[in-house]
Amino acid sequence: MGSGYFGNQEDNSTPKNPQAKGLLGAGWRPLNRQLDWGFLWHLLFNDSKELTQKGLDLASDIADAMGRNEYTWWANILNVFSENTRYEVDEFWNYITPEPPTPDYRYKDVLWVDAPVIQFVSRNSIPIDYVLNRLQEITIFKILDLVERPDMITQYYLDRHFYYPVDRFVNWERLDIINTVYAFWSKQQVWLEIENLDRGRRRYTLMAKELAPLINKATYNLAVMLSGYQSRVGQIHSQFPIRSFPEDIQGFTDTVQQAILDQNQLAVLVNGDPGTGKTAWTQAVAKEILAPLGYVIFILDHDAVENFVPPSYLERICIIINEADNLAKNRALDAAQNNNKTEHILSLLDGTLYQSVIDESGIQAKQKLVILMTCNTTERLDPAVLRKGRVDLTHEFIHRFV
Incomplete structure (x- = not known):
């Protein structure tokens, strides 16, 4: 899409501004606009009056430049290449x-992040925003790795368009940016x-008709732990495989797996004494069933429960x-009167907290x-x-497992 806009000959002239000189020194090249017959026919049939007027204005300017009686013929020819005449030619x-080409800002799928993500330390709250922003940063850069080299990289600065030769592209961090850089992948329309x-x-913003498949x-196979300042983004780890659990738990796991395949929303609660393998089971289900399905x-x-909203x-x-x-x-007990976590967990189970208002911008995945x-007991x-x-599903763990 963008290759047709690049001139065959590289203009190595040095702009007056030292920053623009830096762009050329960093490998950027002036982007020369090319004649597009389809576009010209479009103007001819849809804007012929304006095209004619601009053409006549240009011819008049050239005639004025060459028709000065007080100068010799060769001076008038030189005047055609003066700054004023060249400006009129460039404008035409x-x-x-x-x-x-520039991004189509009508695209609804937009994902952005300010990178590198900075963690602001506070004693009053755990850094949930930092970890979720870090996840977004990882997602964007993994998408950029997936789509590989773009078909076009451009930058506009000091009334000039520049392009970066894609065959010389190494990575985004090493790309010199003075104004705003645009890149385009024609295959993925990104x-x-x-x-x-x-x-x-830097702010990295991805725009596309459909980003969901790339996201x-x-x-795939990512996990996020939100636990105070131990929070991190990585992969889920399971110490025990599902088939190492007792038979009744394996049977319950099969039921859970089928429900995961059948339902868009599923809540599972397992209870039992400490050491019966409840936490180990959730990790095994996450690693062996949910992660392979793309969860x-x-x-x-x-602390994270009270402040978490699913991306x-x-x-x-x-x-x-x-x-x-x-x-x-139980909110009827005195110990739970100042506890907001109950309401938040209920809203997560209902989906009411984050689905009651839908953002008009950005990606709204179904x-x-x-x-x-x-839990140790359901009584509390x-x-x-x-x-x-x-x-939807409950099960009591009764066998000493760990």
Whole structure:
């Protein structure tokens, strides 16, 4: 799409501005607008009056430049190449040639991040925003790895368009950016916009008609642990395979697996004494069943539960909440009066918290959600958690496993 806009000969002339000189020194080259007969025919049939007027204005300017009686003929020819006449010629050329392509901002699928992501340390809250932004950063750069080299890289600076030869492209961090850089992949119909921010950071924005397939590939086998300052993005680890659990748990696991395949939203609660393998089971289900299906795993601790909202750009999400009986406490008890975690867990089970208002911009994936919860006893749980329609499957772990 973009190759037709690049001139065959590289203009090695040096602009007056030292920053533009730096662009040329960094490998950027002036982008020369090329004549497009289709575009010219479009102007001829749809804007013929303006085309004629601009053509006559240009001819008049050239005639004035060559018709000065007080100068010799060779001086008048030189006057044709003066700065004023050249400006008129360039203005006419820019009118009859299409501008270099730029992103279609009507695309609804937009994913952006300010990179590198900075963690702001606070004693009052765990860095949920940092970890979720880090996940978004990883997703964007994995997508850029998946689509590989773009078909076009351009930059506009000081009223001039520049392009970067894609065969010389190494990575985005090493690309010199003064203004705003655009890159385009014609096969995937994906645009990338890069803007400079303060403190050496850049804003990377992906735009496409459909980003979901690329996001699914980029987030495959990813897991996020939100647990104080131990929070991290990585891969789910399971110490015990599913088939090492007792037979009754294996049978329950088969039921859970079928429900995951059949339902868009599923909540599972397992209870039992400490050491019966509840947490190990959730990790095994996440690793062996959910991750291969494309689910991104989120493991939430007590503080994260109260502030977590599933990212809207992910299509498949699994949330693991351990010791739910210490979180979703019975609100009738005095100990639970100042606890907001119960309401938040209920809203996660209902989907009401993050689906009540839909953002008009960005990616709104039709999400599949699986929630795995463990507790030592159901007696301390708020009755609303166990209400029909919130928790779909339950099982008691009775065998000493760990």
